[in-house]
Amino acid sequence: MRMSSSYVVSVPIRWATVCALLILSALLLAACSAAATPAPAQEPAAVAQPTATSAPVAEPTATSAPAAEPTATAEAEPEPTAAAAEEAMAFTGDADAGMYIATLSGGCGCHFNRDLGGLAGGNKFEGPFGVVYARNITPDMETGIGSYSQEQIVSLLRSGAGSDGWQLHPIMPYHAFSVLSDKEAWDVAAYLHSLDPISNAVPDRELTADPAPFTPDVAAPAEAPTDPVARGAQLATIARCGACHTPNNEDGSPNLDLMLAGATVRDSISANITPDEATGIGSWTEEQIATLMRTGTRPDGSAVEGAMAQQIERRFNILTEADALAIAAYLKSIPAVSHDPFK
DSSP: OOOOHHHHHHHHHHHHHHHHHHHHHHHHHHHHHHHHOOHHHHHHHHHTHHHHHHHHHHHHHHHHHHHTHHHHHHHTTHHHHHHHHHHHTOOOSOHHHHHHHHHHTTTTGGGOBTTTTBSOOOOEEEETTEEEEOOOOSOOTTTSSTTOOHHHHHHHHHHOBOTTSOBOOTTSOHHHHTTOOHHHHHHHHHHHHHSOOOOOOOOOOEESSOOOOOOOSSOOOSSOOOSHHHHHHHHHHHTTTHHHHSOBOTTSOBOGGGTTSOEEETTEEEOOOSSOTTTSSTTSOHHHHHHHHHHOBOTTSOBOOHHHHHHHHHTGGGOOHHHHHHHHHHHHHSOOOOOOTTO
């Protein structure tokens, strides 16, 4: 059978078309399979290794260990607490100024322990009231006042009152020390706290009756008085001039009718220091009185002897000129009492 030329030509054209379609289909399949192959796309999972690298990012959690340092700081909290306690125990007074007042008052001599060489207490005082032992007033933590705050010491000084309601026996002259200004009381507390601690346990007192509470008549001023007469009256009270120069009644109370008019003290006689012209110091100037207080020299050039000489040597020689003149101004201002204690 003979094929027409048109048929012969069309066959190759059709096969060419079929081949082209097959090639196109193969290309499409390859493209689809490339698009469908997620393996390269999984590599982001490997790129997700930044998540592993995010371990450093997670390190803030590990770094939160420093954040946990507040807990470490919490361990350091005792230091602030200790600092706060230390601040609460802080003594704001001037120890040197406190030593001046303490010396004028008698140097706290009742508390001086000769064997231990300091204010470690232990001296025994007996009377109708019972037995009292001078306390250890060094800053020893166990047997002294080392654990006392400034306020506790000041309260004991000026009113004899302990923080727990305990009352000192008035053989401790807190009645006299009640005239201390706030600053002077703080100064004395600072002085006592500056001493070397001495361990010395003192026996408990044995009293026939508990001491009555004491409240000062007048509230303490913030600062010491500056008026000479007022300052002199305060210093004469602190120094307890009346203990030697005012005679006592039979019951032991001071005879206020003969206040500072001279008295017998143990084996000696104290002079009349009122401004009486005949039997006292009325003819003395304030400067002459101040000179005797500081040096023991009378206006006629003679030296005082006995107990007064000892007191000048132990304490009154440290008086400032202003304070000595203040005491003189006070003594010249009190009522004159005619009384010769030497007769």
